[in-house]
Amino acid sequence: MKKVVFTVFCALLATIMQAQESRTAFNFLRLPVSAHVAALGGDNISLQDNDATLLFHNPALVNNVSDRTLSLNMMTYMEGCFTGSAAFLRAAGERGTWGVSGRFINYGEMTETTLTGEQTGTFSAHDIALGGTFAYALSDHFSGGITAKFIGSYIGQYSSLAAGVDLGLNYYHQASEWSVSLVARNLGGQLTAYEDDFERMPLDVQLGATKRLTGSPLRFSATLVRLNDWEYGIGKHLVIGADLLLGTQFYLSAGYNGMRASEMKISSGEDGASSHGAGLSLGGGLQLERLKLHLAYAKYHVSAPSLLINLSYQL
Numbered sequence: 001m002k003k004v005v006f007t008v009f010c011a012l013l014a015t016i017m018q019a020q021e022s023r024t025a026f027n028f029l030r031l032p033v034s035a036h037v038a039a040l041g042g043d044n045i046s047l048q049d050n051d052a053t054l055l056f057h058n059p060a061l062v063n064n065v066s067d068r069t070l071s072l073n074m075m076t077y078m079e080g081c082f083t084g085s086a087a088f089l090r091a092a093g094e095r096g097t098w099g100v101s102g103r104f105i106n107y108g109e110m111t112e113t114t115l116t117g118e119q120t121g122t123f124s125a126h127d128i129a130l131g132g133t134f135a136y137a138l139s140d141h142f143s144g145g146i147t148a149k150f151i152g153s154y155i156g157q158y159s160s161l162a163a164g165v166d167l168g169l170n171y172y173h174q175a176s177e178w179s180v181s182l183v184a185r186n187l188g189g190q191l192t193a194y195e196d197d198f199e200r201m202p203l204d205v206q207l208g209a210t211k212r213l214t215g216s217p218l219r220f221s222a223t224l225v226r227l228n229d230w231e232y233g234i235g236k237h238l239v240i241g242a243d244l245l246l247g248t249q250f251y252l253s254a255g256y257n258g259m260r261a262s263e264m265k266i267s268s269g270e271d272g273a274s275s276h277g278a279g280l281s282l283g284g285g286l287q288l289e290r291l292k293l294h295l296a297y298a299k300y301h302v303s304a305p306s307l308l309i310n311l312s313y314q315l
Contacts, residue, residue: 025199026151026162028105028127029186033057033073033085035294035308039283040241041255042298043223046181046210048172050287051294052087052312055099058183059133059145060168062099066290067091071312078301080108095137101147104128112156123156135168143170155194164188164201177212177219203228212245219243225259236262241281252284253296264302276302283308290314 032038034053045058052071054061067090074084085103092098107125114120131149138144147166153159165188170181185204193199208223223239226232241255261279276299283296294310 024202025160025190025194026127026129026153026186027202028083028103029129029151030202030204031075031077031083031105031300032296032308033103033310035073035283035296035310036251036253036285038075038296038298038308039253039255039281039294040221040243041223041239041257041279041281042260042300043206043225043239043257044208044210044221044241044255045168045183045206045223046170046179046208046221048177048179048210051292051310052089052099053085053294053310055087055089055101055133055147056085056103058168058170058181059135059147059166060143060170060181060183062089062097062133062135062145063095063137063143065089065097066314068315069312070315071310073308073310075308076304076306077105078107078303082106082108089133092134097133097135099133101131101133101149102129125153125155127151127153141171141173143172144168145170153194158194159192160194161191162188162201163191177214179210181208182206183208217245219245221255232259232262249287250285251287253282255281257281260300264299266302277305278302 032042033056034051036051037044037057048064050065052065052069053073069089071087077083083105087099087101089097089099105127109122109124111119112121112123129149129151131147133147135143135145145168149164151162164186166185168183172179183206186201188201190198204225205227206223206225210221212219221241224237225239226237236259239257241253244252257279264278278299281296281298285294290313292312296308299305
């Protein structure tokens with residue numbers, strides 16, 4: 001069974017790697033949900049942790065999460081914009097885990113104008129995604145996972161619906177604390193378009209690894225993102241992060257995202273362009289037996305920094 005799953009997964013990745021991403025819709029799906037992942041640069045698919053929000057980044061990782069865990073999450077974004085999410089996980093036998101999740105982003109109220117700039121009123125916009133996840137331990141070291149999701153976007157009188165899946169595969173060797181993952185996020189397409197033109201989903205193929213140094217409180221991660229789109233140099237595809245593990249209950253994290261730093265560069269006069277700290281991220285967490293709190297600070301828009309908060313509890 002595990003050979004069949006692995007073969008199908010690799011064949012699917014080989015197909016989608018041939019496609020180059022162009023204009024995409026539903027880009028709120030690129031935002032991190034896990035504060036720990038956000039602190040490590042915003043993209044991480046190989047982190048081994050008892051963290052229900054990893055469901056949003058790699059469904060293969062949720063086998064490590066405690067049974068009956070509920071997670072509530074929120075992130076500040078631009079002025080007047082708010083995003084939140086929730087997830088619930090249950091064990092399914094000795095090797096399986098299933099979960100349900102939802103996330104949304106509210107862009108607030110905006111001014112509606114004609115092509116000539118005449119104000120005609122206001123409108124609001126928001127996106128939402130609902131998903132179901134199943135993960136299974138294929139062997140002592142390999143786990144696979146899938147998340148199927150239904151996505152809706154609403155901009156004034158216009159709306160669009162889409163369906164997609166995330167596929168994840170993880171290898172974890174507990175003795176050496178090596179974790180390696182391969183993920184394809186947001187496979188799928190629009191079911192209905194805003195008007196007549198159908199847009200692509202924000203497909204993202206990622207490869208990542210995490211390793212804790214033997215006898216050390218340091219754990220390092222590296223993730224290659226958007227491997228389906230080689231329009232950029234290798235530096236923009238790399239996300240790196242490091243954890244300082246302060247015992248079993250506390251950690252501090254920092255990360256750097258090359259793609260975000262490049263995309264958010266703005267002119268700074270005669271000195272050229274500056275990312276103004278975008279791409280850098282910081283965070284930390286408190287992990288008690290049943291209660292866990294994670295915090296992260298980063299910039300996802302040039303107008304303001306963002307604070308991401310995760311609170312989870314084992315029921």
